Amino acid sequence: MTDTTAAPSEAFPIPAGVFAETVTDIQHYTDRLFRFRMTRPASFRFRSGEFVMIGLPNAEKPVFRAYSIASPSWDEELEFFSIKVPDGPLTEHLQKIAVGDTVLIRKKSTGTLVNDALVPGKRVYMFSTGTGIAPFASLIRDPDTYEKFEQVILVHTCRQVAELTYGKELVADVMADPLVGELATGALRHYATVTREPYDYTGRVTDLMRSGKLFTDLGVPPINPDEDRGMICGSMEMLKDTRALLEEFGLEEGANNRPATFVVERAFVD
Numbered sequence: 001m002t003d004t005t006a007a008p009s010e011a012f013p014i015p016a017g018v019f020a021e022t023v024t025d026i027q028h029y030t031d032r033l034f035r036f037r038m039t040r041p042a043s044f045r046f047r048s049g050e051f052v053m054i055g056l057p058n059a060e061k062p063v064f065r066a067y068s069i070a071s072p073s074w075d076e077e078l079e080f081f082s083i084k085v086p087d088g089p090l091t092e093h094l095q096k097i098a099v100g101d102t103v104l105i106r107k108k109s110t111g112t113l114v115n116d117a118l119v120p121g122k123r124v125y126m127f128s129t130g131t132g133i134a135p136f137a138s139l140i141r142d143p144d145t146y147e148k149f150e151q152v153i154l155v156h157t158c159r160q161v162a163e164l165t166y167g168k169e170l171v172a173d174v175m176a177d178p179l180v181g182e183l184a185t186g187a188l189r190h191y192a193t194v195t196r197e198p199y200d201y202t203g204r205v206t207d208l209m210r211s212g213k214l215f216t217d218l219g220v221p222p223i224n225p226d227e228d229r230g231m232i233c234g235s236m237e238m239l240k241d242t243r244a245l246l247e248e249f250g251l252e253e254g255a256n257n258r259p260a261t262f263v264v265e266r267a268f269v270d
């Protein structure tokens with residue numbers, strides 16, 4: 001009888017142009033979210049905030065999906081924060097990985113959520129929903145972010161309180177980090193809200209900006225183009241709504257080749 005179940009990684013050749021790396025750590029937060037870390041190829045370089053294509057060695061032509069790198073560019077490992085989609089072509093398998101397994105990554109990273117795509121300012125807002133916090137997990141661990149901005153405000157909205165755990169642990173780790181802890185203390189603020197259960201702060205970030213509650217809670221003036229910069233990462237709808245609001249506040253969308261006062265990137269999920 002022939003066994004046709006999913007074969008171990010050695011059964012499929014590693015495609016050309018990808019690195020095969022080893023999973024070193026996994027943490028599951030909820031039935032929808034998990035984090036994993038893996039070895040970093042010595043020659044793999046990226047800018048904090050960029051994304052890369054990830055796959056598994058489980059097919060002749062593996063499925064690759066874009067993932068923001070959640071670790072900073074100086075880290076010797078790579079970290080990713082992922083959603084689990086029951087029938088997601090990649091995540092249905094990725095959510096079952098164990099320490100020691102192989103994960104494939106393409107060799108070139110890219111993205112617009114990088115410090116270089118923003119003109120200097122006093123304050124940078126990082127607006128995220130769900131796994132959209134990942135590129136900001138990279139940026140708030142990068143000393144360059146604190147060299148460029150006096151205040152760094154990480155805004156994260158999720159459906160449930162348990163989905164905020166990754167962000168809370170991350171910020172606590174940043175504050176205690178020997179490299180960036182001192183820079184982050186006093187500069188980094190974390191504003192976390194939920195939309196589907198009671199919590200200290202509730203509501204979509206878009207509504208909180210429209211009502212002004214976000215600014216009152218933080219004790220800062222409303223967003224203005226002289227002082228404020230923005231980065232946005234979430235679902236398509238969230239990007240559209242947040243982008244429109246930032247434009248109402250007078251900010252202008254930028255890109256790598258044309259830095260301006262805010263930048264946008266979709267959190268790639270399926």
Ligand code: A2P
Nearest residue numbers: 129130157158159195204205206235237238241
């Ligand atoms: P809500 O519960 O009101 O839909 P998801 O897990 O679906 O990606 O959502 C993550 C978070 O993003 C949820 O809290 C959700 O709020 C919020 N959200 C969804 N759409 C938008 C949007 N257009 N603008 C701002 N926040 C949004």
